[in-house]
Amino acid sequence: DAGVIQSPRHEVTEMGQEVTLRCKPISGHDYLFWYRQTMMRGLELLIYFNNNVPIDDSGMPEDRFSAKMPNASFSTLKIQPSEPRDSAVYFCASKRTGGNYTFGSGTRLTVV
Amino acid sequence: GEDVEQSLFLSVREGDSSVINCTYTDSSSTYLYWYKQEPGAGLQLLTYIFSNMDMKQDQRLTVLLNKKDKHLSLRIADTQTGDSAIYFCAESPSWGGTSYGKLTFGQGTILTVHP
Numbered sequence: 068d069a070g071v072i073q074s075p076r077h078e079v080t081e082m083g084q085e086v087t088l089r090c091k092p093i094s095g096h097d098y099l100f101w102y103r104q105t106m107m108r109g110l111e112l113l114i115y116f117n118n119n120v121p122i123d124d125s126g127m128p129e130d131r132f133s134a135k136m137p138n139a140s141f142s143t144l145k146i147q148p149s150e151p152r153d154s155a156v157y158f159c160a161s162k163r164t165g166g167n168y169t170f171g172s173g174t175r176l177t178v179v
Numbered sequence: 180g181e182d183v184e185q186s187l188f189l190s191v192r193e194g195d196s197s198v199i200n201c202t203y204t205d206s207s208s209t210y211l212y213w214y215k216q217e218p219g220a221g222l223q224l225l226t227y228i229f230s231n232m233d234m235k236q237d238q239r240l241t242v243l244l245n246k247k248d249k250h251l252s253l254r255i256a257d258t259q260t261g262d263s264a265i266y267f268c269a270e271s272p273s274w275g276g277t278s279y280g281k282l283t284f285g286q287g288t289i290l291t292v293h294p
Contacts, residue, residue, distance in 0.1 A: 100281065110267065110284040123281060158221065165277040168212070170222040 069093075071171035073159050079177045085147040088174045091140055092161030100160040100168070101134055101144050110158075116142065128153075149178045185268050185285035192293050197255040199288045201268030204249065210278045211244065213253045214267040216287070222267065225253070229276065255290075263292045 072091040080086050092099050100115040114124040116136045127134070131150070136142040146153055154177050160170045182204040191197045203211065212227040228235045228242045228251075235242045241254040255262055268285040271278045 098279075109286045112281050112283070115281050160222075160282070162278075164279055167224055167227065167278075168271070168282050169224075170214075172221045 071159055071161050071169050073157075073171035073174050075174060076172065077175045077177075079179065080149055082150055082178055083148045084178075085145065086149045086153075086176060086178075088144040088157050088159075088176070090142045090144070090159030090171060092142070092159070093169055094140065096161035096163045096166070096169075097139075098162045098164070099136060099142050100162075101142070102158040102160065102170075104156045104158060104173070105154075113144070113157075146176075149176075151178045154178050183268055183270055183283055183285035185266075185288045187286060188289050188291075190291045190293065191258050193258060193260055195258055197258045197262070197290055197292075199253045199255075199266050199268075199290065201251040201253075201285055202249055203251065203268070203270050205270055205272065208273045208276075210271045210273055211242075211251050212267075212269045212271070212282070213240075213242065214269060214284075216265045216267065218264075225266075229273070258290075258292050260292045260294060263290055265289050 074089045097118050101113040102110050104110050113126045114134045119136045134144045156173045156175050158170050158173045160168050162168045184202045209230045213225045214222040215225050216222050226237050226240050239256045243252045265287040267287045269282045271282045272280045
């Protein structure tokens with residue numbers, strides 16, 4: 068079991084550019100979550116999917132953020148256009164119903 | 180909605196016990212978790228407890244749950260310098276004893292262990 072795989076590990080981009088973060092959940096898990104971690108706001112849930120369907124996207128900051136889960140083994144979080152205040156560590160997590168939450172190693176995003 | 184609160188800092192001497200506290204607001208049945216995050220790393224699940232339990236022990240870790248006060252604590256016995264990290268309390272809803280849905284985190288407690 069390779070765990071939850073996120074890519075890239077680090078991303079540095081210029082303000083205004085599009086950023087795409089990727090996540091591969093653990094096979095067989097039916098939930099996928101995107102979290103953002105900052106010093107000021109801690110760990111915030113952005114969105115989560117159940118069986119590839121978005122269930123709660125109330126944490127998505129604004130229209131610049133979008134997330135997709137085209138199949139059970141892949142999800143993306145896109146920011147367009149990116150801004151310096153989007154700089155954070157973005158975590159993906161997955162779980163199966165009744166199981167525990169497993170987190171990826173995170174993507175550290177820096178927008179300059 | 181759910182809210183989880185933790186104290187921000189704890190400093191202990193190596194070999195002492197550490198106790199990290201957490202309060203939560205969800206009144207329904209819930210799972211409560213403790214995660215550890217080392218610098219630059221992801222979140223590692225340490226232990227969890229279901230809200231119908233009072234205590235759970237796992238090697239050096241003891242979790243105590245006071246359901247009346249909605250208070251959760253994590254005790255680390257014989258704390259080592261390698262235990263220095265951020266510890267997060269989190270909760271998730273449950274239905275029929277099965278966890279589902281989102282995980283809500285506290286702000287995290289920075290544990291510093293001095294030699």
